Amino acid sequence: MNKHNSTIAAISTPAGIGGISIVRMSGSKSISILSKSLKCKTLPKNFRTNSIHHGKFVDSGKIIDDVMVSVFISPNSYTGEDIVEINCHGGNFVTHRILQILLKNGAQIAKPGEFTKRAFLNGKMDLTEAEAVIDLIHSKTKHSQEVAISQLEGKLYSSIKKILNKITTLRTEIELNIDFSEQGLEKINFKELLEKLRIIKKEIELLVNTGNEGIILNEGYRVVIAGESNAGKSSIFNKLVENERSIVTDIPGTTRDYIEEDISLQGYLIKVFDTAGLRKSNNKIENVGIEKSFSIINKAHLLLWVHDITANIKSSMKSQLNDKDFIEVFNKIDLVKNKTIYKNSSIAYVSALTGEGIDKLKAKIISKIDVNKYDISNGLISNSRQLAAATKGLKALKKAMKATQEKIGLEFIAFDLRTASKALEEIIGKITSDEIINSIFDKFCVGK
Ligand SMILES: Nc1nc2c(ncn2[C@@H]2O[C@H](COP(=O)(O)OP(=O)(O)OP(=O)(O)O)[C@@H](O)[C@H]2O)c(=O)[nH]1
Ligand SMILES: [Mg+2]
Incomplete structure (x- = not known):
């Protein structure tokens, strides 16, 4: 089962101060490396698999910390190799000291994902399961x-x-x-x-x-805010992500590079993109931004096509958007007195200034997510x-x-x-x- 000669070690808990930290070690020398530093009632070489032990972690006769050590003997472990997990007090200094001592005594520092990679290479999991481990760690919804x-x-x-x-x-x-x-x-x-x-x-x-x-x-539903310049795209973006993330000014062509933020709506991960307004421009930087907008639009699941309700511009660029699913958004309704014009139910009427209609827009976005067809x-x-x-x-x-x-x-x-x-x-x-x-x-x- 053990295809790797080296024994690897790393701190498995996030950096910073906490109640406990875990230093993890995997490989055929885990137990012997541990025995150089652990003072415990049972000798490490007699540890059974799936057992936990209380002891003192020492170095050159000095006590470093009071620890609990979990032991998993090959092949009954995450990696398929001998694993020890040292639960120590969660200070940066102590945790790093313990890792350094393990390295001094013969372990090698683990690379990112190396424990899971060994699990895969030792046949403990297939590639889809290994990918699921990383997805689970990163999952936000x-x-x-x-x-x-x-x-x-x-x-x-x-x-x-x-x-x-x-x-x-x-x-x-x-x-x-x-x-x-x-x-x-x-x-x-x-x-x-x-x-x-x-x-x-x-x-x-x-x-x-x-x-x-x-x-x-898993990777998120990609919603791209696009439309004419100055229509209020960045203002709507900021309202959706609940953060003044994107620059808003009254100068058309404010947004150049696209901006991306993740939000969670009803348990779905939504990736929201703010893009440069689509218009004919002589500005070199803005044109690069407009090109980028098109490439982001191409990868979108859904477009929010934004108009300024007071501007009365018919967008000529919309024809270039192929068959993308979209929601038409009329912004700046706070400037309109006659509310009876909000009659088209397929259009989202909003004011990014007052926040009116934003919740309805969110509901419309959710209704577009075409999922739950599969078990x-x-x-x-x-x-x-x-x-x-x-x-x-x-x-x-x-x-x-x-x-x-x-x-x-x-x-x-x-x-x-x-x-x-x-x-x-x-x-x-x-x-x-x-x-x-x-x-x-x-x-x-x-x-x-
Ligand atoms: N009254 C009113 N003004 C708004 C509203 N939304 C945006 N504005 C104003 O419209 C102007 C343009 O807003 P932005 O959000 O920068 O528009 P944009 O579409 O991102 O513009 P570009 O990035 O230049 O394409 C700013 O002066 C905003 O304050 C709104 O709902 N009501
Ligand atoms: Mg903008």
């Missing part, structure tokens, strides 16, 4: 937490495993028939084969479709990496179906099925490049 925990429970993994098993069974059958056909004994029923492929295709398709929802729940407990694709691989798998399966319909040869069908399997195996990390694996674990914090 109820829904992102629910997606992460279901993934951590291995729901996505088992959905993918089921599909992979079906593909393998079918491919084995086909490959057997290739051998038979060499002897002139081909027995394959193409109609039945096509039906089996169709069922698998449907399952992968479902997986891909869950991706749209999973990514929204989270079955596992959802929840990031772009997983979605790209699932899409690749779907493409290969469609090719296999086409080859079957055209009866162009069993070898081709087997090849496409192998491609589909490889793509799905990428999601769970069975065959994934070191580069991808490193990029996933680089996002972790030290000590996890």
Whole structure:
């Protein structure tokens, strides 16, 4: 089980002062390194797995702290290696001193995510579960937490495993028939084969479709505020994020670079973007900003298209916004006396100045989030990496179906099925490049 020779250590709790801090160590030398500094009733070499011990942490005969040590012996631990977790008093100095002593006695400092990476490499979890660990740590809302925990429970993994098993069974059958056909004994029923492929295709398709929802729940729903300059976009942005984050002036072209803030609405993570007003400008900086606005708009789930209700400008740029879902927002209603004009229910009438209509706008945004179509407990694709691989798998399966319909040869069908399997195996990390694996674990914090 222990594929790594080094024993790693890190502080697993956040920096700063707290009641307790945890210094964590993993590797085959964890117990022997600990025994150099722990004075305790039981000798560390006699510690049993899943046990906790009270003792004094000492260095060169001096007591450093009074500690509780949790012990997990390989393979019954998070990483699959011997782990000790030293619960010490949560002062910066004490915690760092303990870490330094462990390093002096033979441990190496852990890289970000190295504990979880070892768990993955030692087969304690698949890649989707490892990704769920980081998602759970970073989750800011109820829904992102629910997606992460279901993934951590291995729901996505088992959905993918089921599909992979079906593909393998079918491919084995086909490959057997290739051998038979060499002897002139081909027995394959193409109609039945096509039906089996169709069922698998449907399952992968479902997986891909869950991706749209999973990514929204996990990575956030991207709402981009766009429209004419001076319409009040930045003012609306500030109201939505409840912070005077974006600069507001009466000079058209105030916002140049886009600004992004996360908010939580009814348990959904919403990523709100303020962008430069779209207009024809001779200013070089503003034009760069306008180009950036278009690229942000392209990645939006929803646009808030803002007009100044008093300006009476018909926006010419709106035609360039393709088929994006949008809410039309008429701002500055505090300047309008005749309230009867607010009659179009598809339009959000607001005043960023007084706050009137902002709650209704928030409700409109929520109503646009197209989720809850899938059962989270079955596992959802929840990031772009997983979605790209699932899409690749779907493409290969469609090719296999086409080859079957055209009866162009069993070898081709087997090849496409192998491609589909490889793509799905990428999601769970069975065959994934070191580069991808490193990029996933680089996002972790030290000590996890
Ligand atoms: N009366 C009134 N004035 C507003 C309202 N919202 C914004 N303004 C004013 O309109 C002007 C422009 O507001 P901004 O929020 O900077 O507009 P913007 O769309 O971000 O402008 P650019 O970044 O230049 O494209 C400022 O003087 C604001 O104070 C509103 O609801 N009512
Ligand atoms: Mg602005």
